[in-house]
Amino acid sequence: MNTLVVGSGIAGLTAALHAHEAGRAVTIVTKAALGDGCTGFAQGGVAGVYGPQDSAAQHASDTLIAGAGLSDAAAVDVLVAEGAMRIAELIARGVAFDRSADGELLLGREAAHSHARIVHAGGDATGAAISRALVAAVRRTSIEVVEDAFLIDLIVRDGAVRGIRLLIDGSTADLAADAVILATGGAGHLYAHTTNPAGTTGDGIAAALRAGAEVADLEFVQFHPTILAAGPAFLISEAVRGEGATLIDDAGRRFTFDVHPDGELAPRDVVSRAIARQATAQGSPVRLDATTIGASALAQRFPTIDRVTRERGFDWAREPIPVTPAAHYLMGGVVTDLDGRTSLPGLFAVGEVARTGVHGANRLASNSLLEGAVFGARAAAALGSPRASDRPLPAETIPLNLANTASFRDGNERGPFSRVALQQVMWDEVGLLRTDDSLADALDTIRAWRAGATAAHTVADHEDVNLLLLADATASAALARTESVGAHYRSADRIEAPQLETV
Secondary structure (H helix, E strand, O other): OEEEEEOOOHHHHHHHHHHHHOOOEEEEEOOOOOOOOOHHHOOOOEEOOOOOOOOHHHHHHHHHHHOOOOOOHHHHHHHHHHHHHHHHHHHHOOOOOOEOOOOOEOOEOOOOOOOOOEEOOOOOOHHHHHHHHHHHHHHOOOOEEEOOOEEEEEEEEOOEEEEEEEEEOOEEEEEEOOEEEEOOOOOHHHOOOEOOOOOOOOHHHHHHHHHOOOEEOOOOEEEEEEEEOOOOOOEOOHHHHHOOOEEEOOOOOOHHHHOOOOHHHOOHHHHHHHHHHHHHHHOOOEEEEOHHHOHHHHHHHOHHHHHHHHHOOOOOOOOOEEEEEEEEEEOOEEEOOOOOEOOOOOEEEOHHHEEOOOOOOOOOOOOHHHHHHHHHHHHHHHOOOOOOOOOOOOOOOOOOOOOOOOOOOOOOOOOOOOHHHHHHHHHHHOOOOEOHHHHHHHHHHHHHHHHOOOOOOOHHHHHHHHHHHHHHHHHHHHHHOOOOEOOEOEOOOOOOOOOOOOO
16 A cells, blocks of 8 residues: 655654554655654653553543543543553653663643653754654654655545645656555744744645545644743743743732633633733733742753753843743644544644644644544555544534635725734734634634635645645634633634734
């Protein structure tokens, strides 16, 4: 069986290695260099190693609570049941997770986890360590790798996916396959401010939408609470708060306890909204106070953060640093079953591009790398086997129903399209705090821009087409879900979005 894996983060590389080890012919196609993407930027760790007081059942419970009642319980059970096995596999492939002096894995705690169950590598460089190990593992095999290749579309024949169309060095090329595994990541660059690297433009989800695959839950966009509010977006890991750092207002008060009994360790959506509201009220960023952790501990546990904060003029061991939320992770995506199969025969999806149901309305910290490893392996194992049964959307899911591209209100006062303009509309109107009016205004603008779109030729052109399609789909899904749940928060009154420094 000839298998194409599109994307080379933890999910794609895991799927490719498992498919190759099962004797399948595998080609990895990646937008940039092998291993580029979000995985290498992940500061957080991998949840799923259980200490003596912990269990898979408690990990599942924490995941379901964070998901605000919309997680798929069966998918969560798979995640926690197979998590330890996948972490052991990463270790076997060369990932050097941090250990104590006696050789035991060091377990950290992050927000909304009831126990310390998260392994890290290099302190705050877990994703980079995983990416290096998996890339090296792929390089040792006969897996073919096609780099600097942009996914234009899926090739569908007789109702099944039979390959992909690529843009390589300005020319199109078609690759045939018996199965395609999408592992293209999320769509962080829908927003003006994001933790995601530049290429995260939703290409796989957009291609799946155009091909007719089922997509759901795009309204659930997770905003990471703590991004350094100075210079380009740089994430301050949730593990910093897990080690004891606090969030304070201008008066030095820990304001997050006003909205949740867990304070700084409440679910990400709660903390992000609390920060946004407080920053708007006081007219300046809130601050993360890590001074009680100590200079040596900060440098040892968070070497990357320590270096970057100092490069930007902050001594975070002696003074609180300014932080603000930014778009971080997409809980929705291409709907799959428990083995990565989508609604289109021949098409699988794994990682952030997929909507497995694990995350529900709000992802639990450090479950994303785990999800990529678990479901990447499951998708590879399912290649060539028929789908056992149709897996309907949960009753709580609102089916995506994109209207035509015509503007549904009169006029468009936003001016001509540009990516920067689109990202600002999404940040202001389809961000942390949403209203009927803001969503309707956003859709009006997005659809006017889509109606006037011209033919795409370059990679940037195709990315813009994809971002416009996903902006329409995200705003439509957010407008359709009228209740507030998890990361999707509907407000009666429009509240100004926090504005970050633009550099």
